[in-house]
Amino acid sequence: MKPVLLWSDALFFLLIAVTIGGAWWGRQQDHLRAGWVRVWGHRRTVVSASVLAVFFAIGLVDSLHYRSQLPLEEGKPPAWSVEVLSALDALLMPLKTNTEKTYSAPLATELFAKETLEEGGRGFPPLKYPGTHLFGTDKVGQDVLYLTLKSIRTGLLIGTLTTLIMLPAAVLLGIVAGYVGGWIDDVIQYLYTTLNSIPGVLLIAAAVLMMQVIIDTHAGWFATAAERADARLLALCAILGITSWTGLCRLLRGETLKLREMEYVQAARAFGGRPLAIMLRHILPNLMHIVLIAIVMDFSGLVLAEAVLSYVGIGVDPNTISFGTMINAARLELAREPMVWWSLAAAFCFMFVLVLAANLFADAVRDAFDPRAAG
Amino acid sequence: MLAYIVRRLLYAIPILVGVNLITFALFFVVNSPDDMARMQLGVKRVTPEAIQKWKAERGYDKPLFWNAQAEGVGKATQTIFYTKSVRMFAFDFGRADDGRDIAREIATRMNPSLAVAVPVFVLGLFATISFALLLVYFRATYLDVAGVVLCVAMMSISGLFYIIGGQWLVSKVWHLVPISGYSEGLTAGKFLILPVIIGVIGGIGSGTRWYRTIFLEEIGKDYVRTARAKGLSERLVLFRHVLRNALIPILTGVVVVIPTLFMGSLLIESFFGIPGLGSYTIDAINAQDFAVVRSMVFIGSCLYIVGLMLTDISYTLVDPRIRFQ
Numbered sequence: 153m154k155p156v157l158l159w160s161d162a163l164f165f166l167l168i169a170v171t172i173g174g175a176w177w178g179r180q181q182d183h184l185r186a187g188w189v190r191v192w193g194h195r196r197t198v199v200s201a202s203v204l205a206v207f208f209a210i211g212l213v214d215s216l217h218y219r220s221q222l223p224l225e226e227g228k229p230p231a232w233s234v235e236v237l238s239a240l241d242a243l244l245m246p247l248k249t250n251t252e253k254t255y256s257a258p259l260a261t262e263l264f265a266k267e268t269l270e271e272g273g274r275g276f277p278p279l280k281y282p283g284t285h286l287f288g289t290d291k292v293g294q295d296v297l298y299l300t301l302k303s304i305r306t307g308l309l310i311g312t313l314t315t316l317i318m319l320p321a322a323v324l325l326g327i328v329a330g331y332v333g334g335w336i337d338d339v340i341q342y343l344y345t346t347l348n349s350i351p352g353v354l355l356i357a358a359a360v361l362m363m364q365v366i367i368d369t370h371a372g373w374f375a376t377a378a379e380r381a382d383a384r385l386l387a388l389c390a391i392l393g394i395t396s397w398t399g400l401c402r403l404l405r406g407e408t409l410k411l412r413e414m415e416y417v418q419a420a421r422a423f424g425g426r427p428l429a430i431m432l433r434h435i436l437p438n439l440m441h442i443v444l445i446a447i448v449m450d451f452s453g454l455v456l457a458e459a460v461l462s463y464v465g466i467g468v469d470p471n472t473i474s475f476g477t478m479i480n481a482a483r484l485e486l487a488r489e490p491m492v493w494w495s496l497a498a499a500f501c502f503m504f505v506l507v508l509a510a511n512l513f514a515d516a517v518r519d520a521f522d523p524r525a526a527g
Numbered sequence: 528m529l530a531y532i533v534r535r536l537l538y539a540i541p542i543l544v545g546v547n548l549i550t551f552a553l554f555f556v557v558n559s560p561d562d563m564a565r566m567q568l569g570v571k572r573v574t575p576e577a578i579q580k581w582k583a584e585r586g587y588d589k590p591l592f593w594n595a596q597a598e599g600v601g602k603a604t605q606t607i608f609y610t611k612s613v614r615m616f617a618f619d620f621g622r623a624d625d626g627r628d629i630a631r632e633i634a635t636r637m638n639p640s641l642a643v644a645v646p647v648f649v650l651g652l653f654a655t656i657s658f659a660l661l662l663v664y665f666r667a668t669y670l671d672v673a674g675v676v677l678c679v680a681m682m683s684i685s686g687l688f689y690i691i692g693g694q695w696l697v698s699k700v701w702h703l704v705p706i707s708g709y710s711e712g713l714t715a716g717k718f719l720i721l722p723v724i725i726g727v728i729g730g731i732g733s734g735t736r737w738y739r740t741i742f743l744e745e746i747g748k749d750y751v752r753t754a755r756a757k758g759l760s761e762r763l764v765l766f767r768h769v770l771r772n773a774l775i776p777i778l779t780g781v782v783v784v785i786p787t788l789f790m791g792s793l794l795i796e797s798f799f800g801i802p803g804l805g806s807y808t809i810d811a812i813n814a815q816d817f818a819v820v821r822s823m824v825f826i827g828s829c830l831y832i833v834g835l836m837l838t839d840i841s842y843t844l845v846d847p848r849i850r851f852q
Contacts (some may be wrong), residue, residue, distance in 0.1 A: 176849065293744070346545035349835075351827035353793055357812045358820055369562045426760050459685050460794060466811050479687055486695045500688045508683035 154196030154232050156217040158382040160309050164215050167312055169207075173266045183454040187441075190520035199472045200512040207304055207506055214240040214305040217378070236378035240305075244298055250281040252293035255485075258494050259283055288494040290384040291481065296495045299473055306474035308505060310458045311451040323443060326433050330408025340405070353464070355511060359391040360466040381469035388461075388468060392454060400446045404439055411435050431490075441521040448514040452507045459503065476504045530693045533640030535839070547612045550821050552694070555607055560587035567815065584620075585818070606711060611821070618824040624814065629822050631656055639709055640791030642719055647726035648788055649796075652781060655734035656770075663733065663742040664765055681732030691800045693725045707800035722799045725792055726792065738777060741842045745773045754817045758840040786830035790823070 178184040218250055219232040239440035241248055255264035261282035266274050279285075287296035347355075365382060367374075374380040389421035389510035411417060412435070420430050455475075462476025463483075470477060479500040485492035546701035554563075564581040565573055582588040587607060594605040604610075614621070620629035662674040698706040704721050746769050747750070754764045791805030800806070805825070 335692055342541065342545065346542050346549065346762055349828040349831040350546055350549065351787070351790065351831065353547075353826055354824045355821065356807065357808070357822060358550060361812065361815055361817070361820070364555050365562050369565065456685050459687055463687060464797075464809055466791060475685075479685075479691075483687075485693055486691065486699070491695075496691065500685060501684055505682055506686075507685075508680060511679050511683050 153221060154219045156219055156236050156378075157399065158215075158217055158379065160313065160386055162383050163313055163386075164211070164309060167316055168212065180434070186522045194516060196472055196512055197516040200275055200509040200516075202504060203509040204499075204513060207509075207527050208245045208308060210240065210301060211305040211308040212380075213243065213341055214238045219376075221223065234376050236376055240301065242353075243471070245297045246284075247298040250284060250295065252281070252285070252289045253277075254289070254291060254293055254451050255492050256285060256293075257267075258286060258288040259289065260285070264492065269363060286516070287498045290478075290495050291485075295497050299478055299495070300475075302473040303499065304503065304506070306468060306472055307455045307458060307503070309385060310468075311391070311454040311510070313389040314388070314396065314454050315450050317330060317390050318397035319443065319447075322397040323436070323439070326401040326404025327434065327439070328390045329434060331412055331427065331431055336406075340401075344401050345456040347394070350395075355395050356461065357393050357464070357466045360388065362385045365393070377471060379408050381441075381472045384469045385472060387474045392457070396454075398476045400443070403442055403446070405473040407439055407442060408435055419420065426493060445514075445518045445522055448517045452510040452514065455503065455507055455510070463477040474501045507517065531726055532836070532840070535836045539836070542832060543616070543682045543828060546825065549616065550824050551608055551612050554821060555587075555591060555598065555611075556572065556772070556818055563587070563817065577711070585624075590603075607772065611818065615822070615825050620825075621818055622843045623811070623819050624816045628835050629819055632807065633822070633826070636802055636804050636807050637789055638803075639715075639801050640789060640805060642805065643722050643795060643801055644713060644724065644791055645786040646723045647730075647792070648781075648784070650723065651727045651734065652777075653728045655731055655738055658731065658735045659738035659742055660765060662739050663769070664761070665742065666746075672731070675736065678732045678736045678739075679730075684732075685801075686729050686794060689792060693728075694798065695723060707798065709799075709801045718799070718801070722795045722801065724823065726795055738773075741773050741776055742769060745769050748772075778845065779838055779841050783831070783834035785836040787827065789830055791829055 178188065217236050218238075219234070219236055222231045222233055224230060253263060256262070256279055257264060260279065261278035264279055267277050269275050269277060285295050285297070287300065290293055290299065325340050325343075330339045356360075363384065367380060371380075374383060416432060417434050420434050425433075458467055458474060459476040459479055462474055463480050468477045470473050478495055482492065482495040482499070486496065529695050542621070564578040564587075566583060568577055579588065589605055589610065592606055592608050598756050603625050607813050611621075620633075622630050623632065651851055658674075662671050665674075694706055697703050698721065704717050707718075709715060709717060751764060752770075754768050755761075759767075763794055777841055789804065790808075791801075791803040793805040795801070796803045796805035797809045807819070808823050812818075
């Protein structure tokens with residue numbers, strides 16, 4: 153077994169580490185702790201946070217990647233399989249490998265379509281693993297439950313890494329534009345107005361098309377298909393980040409403009425504080441609640457956006473398992489008679505639970521940290 | 528006012544130049560035209576002659592920014608940047624990969640797009656405002672809480688679900704309207720009713736929540752207390768005072784999307800087979816037709832800028848305290 157660290161894994165671990173570190177640091181700050189006490193005050197929040205925690209745990213297990221060793225041959229160095237597996241695959245091995253021939257309904261014992269049977273006549277052939285597929289199987293006979301669980305990681309990565317990637321630029325440019333002002337402010341404002349005026353979907357489409365060309369013409373960059381899919385996933389996050397940082401940047405600029413005239417900032421200036429120090433010490437900490445709210449509010453929208461983009465054909469790599477690719481593969485099957493509803497239902501249900509939990513949690517965070525939010 | 532509009536229009540020019548530079552950089556600098564040709568013609572086993580031919584057909588065989596071989600002004604104009612970008616300012620979009628004129632295509636596809644987008648916009652606005660008013664009328668009761676929870680739940684459902692579920696239920700199970708398609712004139716109604724309803728339902732969750740907070744903000748103000756102190760009934764207070772004043776932020780907030788209605792809705796149009804600009808864009812994305820995508824980006828940006836301008840103008844129209852500066 154040879155561990156593989158994909159770029160998205162590294163970033164995901166980094167994100168979790170930062171969250172835990174931030175939580176630990178926040179415990180010592182009285183005003184932050186007061187906010188979090190308010191967040192945890194509702195049972196609704198606790199439930200949604202627990203659901204989110206389960207999803208993140210699945211995503212985390214799914215991010216521990218490895219390549220298994222091929223059977224040793226005499227006189228040859230050990231070789232590794234080209235297929236990149238994750239710890240979740242290892243846990244779900246029976247689900248992953250117990251594939252059927254084609255569609256089968258949830259917990260069915262027979263295939264979905266009639267075939268000519270070996271003993272003669274037409275009928276429903278029995279399944280190889282009857283009654284084990286909780287959500288049935290898809291067109292190529294893969295277990296739908298396995299696919300849904302694998303989709304979770306993709307959704308979480310898009311929802312979190314996008315914000316993580318765009319955050320530094322948005323915070324830096326927003327604060328600098330608001331605090332320094334002058335022509336720097338003009339340039340930054342021009343930059344985000346220009347980016348903002350391009351319709352988001354089209355900018356994403358154009359960027360993804362270009363990225364595809366790059367990936368296709370430089371096939372040698374990636375050792376395995378998993379790495380290529382991973383690069384595409386990260387690029388998608390970056391592209392989504394580029395199109396979505398403008399809103400946060402404008403918000404932070406406006407808030408900085410207000411903070412700059414506050415008495416404590418003026419006092420810091422009067423004491424001869426350098427601009428950089430003032431921005432870091434006095435302005436940034438007082439913007440953190442906006443950043444936090446933006447992170448949690450964006451998450452659910454991004455998870456939903458992934459499904460739409462994958463449907464349009466500008467989302468994740470078609471080989472990456474995600475809610476979008478699942479829906480895209482299954483959407484035409486509703487027209488069949490009798491219809492195949494289980495993969496769509498499973499994808500939509502899991503996505504709904506994830507996004508609903510994220511929305512409820514985000515509302516609680518906003519209510520607790522935004523002084524203006526009322527109602 | 529006129530001077531203000533002219534100044535705003537002038538301000539739009541650098542933004543459009545920036546948009547053009549960004550799209551140009553995305554399409555031509557990140558990948559050379561050779562890469563694009565290889566992508567279109569298939570990566571393997573493609574002769575240099577085929578690539579040259581592909582490039583020449585589309586006018587990609589010139590230098591990117593500066594043509595040292597040309598004479599005089601031609602040094603700047605005989606380039607891809609000039610031929611592909613500058614002509615866009617005259618709304619000359621050239622031809623798509625299938626040889627059709629893009630400007631003509633856009634003109635004919637605008638009507639179906641509007642036929643879906645305008646009813647969705649108007650009915651959606653009406654439905655969300657009424658729903659939000661209802662919640663505000665019953666504020667701080669269980670009905671309000673249930674309504675907000677319903678809104679959050681509706682926001683959490685993927686837009687794809689509304690479309691796929693609606694098509695399945697209404698068209699396949701109930702056989703009320705055709706699953707997809709479009710026709711000109713009055714017969715278009717039966718094709719349009721389902722997409723419009725789905726579009727309205729899809730936007731109701733987030734819209735209602737947003738307007739509800741606006742109404743609640745307005746309801747805490749002093750003039751409302753005065754109106755109540757005069758002895759007006761709650762219904763009169765809501766409709767005559769709160770609704771009218773809350774319409775200012777609502778209307779100025781939605782003005783920006785009005786021009787972009789021309790672009791149509793990507794998802795609804797492609798699912799329902801409506802030959803509008805949204806499905807045109809999706810087809811172009813799937814066919815990797817760079818010229819069409821670039822034109823749509825340009826038009827979208829223009830419309831957005833017009834929307835921003837209309838927003839500023841509408842502020843001054845509804846609120847006399849704001850002056851043009």
